[in-house]
Amino acid sequence: MGNPQEQTTAILERLKRYVGFETPTGDPDALADLAAVIRGDFEALGATASVDEHPTGDHLVLDFPGIGRRRDDKPLLFLAHHDTVWPKGQLERMPLVLEGDTLRGPGSYDMKAGLAIFHEALTLLGRHDLERGPIRLIVVADEEIGSPTARALIEAQVGHVSCAIGLEPPHTGGELKTSRWGSTRVRLSVVGKEAHAALAPETGISAIDELVDQLLNIRLLMRGYPSVLCNFGTVSGGGRTNVVAGTAFAEIGLRFKDAATEKVVLASLLATEPIRPGAVLTVELLSNRPAWAAGESHDALFADAVKAAKAVGQTLEGRAATGAADTNLTGGSGIPSLDGLGASGCGAHAVDEQVHIPSLAPRAQLLAAIMHTL
Incomplete structure (x- = not known):
């Protein structure tokens, strides 16, 4: 030709x-x-x-x-x-x-x-x-x-x-x-409460601690779905070592081999609730390709x-x-x-x-x- x-x-x-x-x-x-x-x-x-x-x-x-x-x-x-x-x-x-x-x-x-x-x-x-x-x-x-x-x-x-x-x-x-x-990006955002990390830590709510525990729970969830690829691509939060962190977030990349697994895993993530009293957790679907x-x-x-x-x-x-x-x-x-x-x-x-x-x-x-x- x-x-x-x-x-x-x-x-x-x-x-x-x-x-x-x-x-x-x-x-x-x-x-x-x-x-x-x-x-x-x-x-x-x-x-x-x-x-x-x-x-x-x-x-x-x-x-x-x-x-x-x-x-x-x-x-x-x-x-x-x-x-x-x-x-x-x-x-x-x-x-x-x-x-x-x-x-x-x-x-x-x-x-x-x-x-x-x-x-x-x-x-x-x-x-x-x-x-x-x-x-x-x-x-x-x-x-x-x-x-x-x-x-x-x-x-x-x-x-x-x-x-x-x-x-x-x-x-x-x-x-x-x-x-x-399938490919999905999810953002977990946490709002806690700032406080002095030494003088009054009990009055604060650590957004970083909340986020870490949420990520560990996600790791546990993924053990039940070995075909899913899960990557914690971005983790950020807080500002000073003497301040209880007031905000934190993570962005997660997920890959799914089939639509059924994708549906179940995303439903679980989107239904996630805060662990700590007073913490505010938002789970946002940034992008999703089925x-x-x-x-x-x-x-x-x-x-x-x-x-x-x-x-x-x-x-x-x-x-x-x-x-x-x-x-x-x-x-x-x-x-x-x-x-x-x-x-x-x-x-x-x-x-x-x-x-x-x-x-x-x-x-x-x-x-x-x-x-x-x-």
């Missing part, structure tokens, strides 16, 4: 341009700058663009009309994001470097390469005048913190699209992601992708992923879903983040075949 070297060059040039825009989650101006470029690139390929506006960053929806006999089919939904975990200035500390078969740079692997590959796939279809059904691409602005403002937009696609395909990177071995564990389990419709979509891969001389394998993404929302909502169609590489969220360049053209050809056949 065309010249792989020319495809690689085109994808690389677009990817380098996208990485040149620093887009930390929560910076609406920075996100808008790149979104404008992405919008222009895809409008040039025939997309109709709309914007889902939010104060922390707007989401971009791009609709491409069907071509040929399938123009009235339900759209294929593709999911991507343009926010990254990296702060402004990271490009100075971690510059864009092209070296051999590797491109390094913040946000390159997770997941601006997926956007560049997707553009080349559409270009290939147009160049070869291949028919396809309608396509919808949603580019999310807050995926890296659980898509709190994009969730409603994504879940609203239920019943309006035929399937959902994520442009996140594949597993490190190149396998696609055929299901995902478990997306393998099932008949998801398996059928993967089988279709395997057939499309064979048409362009590729083989595909797939397995579950412990990491979460927006396909949790589609898969958990019953939309047949598949993920990992982005570039191979490694180092997501790490200073060695990198894209494996030889994977770019084959991924574009695979995506084009999927668009043409599904």
Whole structure:
């Protein structure tokens, strides 16, 4: 399907341009700058663009009309994001470097390469005048913190699209992601009562002591659910060693293999009560992506992708992923879903983040075949 070297060059040039825009989650101006470029690139390929506006960053929806006999089919939904975990200035500390078969740079692997590959796939279809059904691409602005403002937009696609395909990177071995564990962030906040730690400790209520006991209880709870991954990611509170702490909080990351366990554990956490008289405990669900389990419709979509891969001389394998993404929302909502169609590489969220360049053209050809056949 065309010249792989020319495809690689085109994808690389677009990817380098996208990485040149620093887009930390929560910076609406920075996100808008790149979104404008992405919008222009895809409008040039025939997309109709709309914007889902939010104060922390707007989401971009791009609709491409069907071509040929399938123009009235339900759209294929593709999911991507343009926010990254990296702060402004990271490009100075971690510059864009092209070296051999590797491109390094913040946000390159997770997941601006997926956007560049997707553009080349559409270009290939147009160049070869291949028919396809309608396509919808949603580019999310807050995926890296659980898509709190994009969730409603994504879940609203239920019943309006035929399937959902994520442009996140594949597993490190190149396998696609055929299901995902659920991912939830919970914040425990405690308000106690300050007092002098030596002269009148009995008049105080230690928020730190309350929080520590709550975390120990959570550890005990998790022993009954060995499949759940639980990480106390942030713990903070108090201020001085001679003052009984008046406030404390912890943020907890949880990963669930299945929806049933997720439901039970979250219900237990949200029902947590204070241990100490007078302490005020708040349990807040910061973000939640439901478990997306393998099932008949998801398996059928993967089988279709395997057939499309064979048409362009590729083989595909797939397995579950412990990491979460927006396909949790589609898969958990019953939309047949598949993920990992982005570039191979490694180092997501790490200073060695990198894209494996030889994977770019084959991924574009695979995506084009999927668009043409599904």
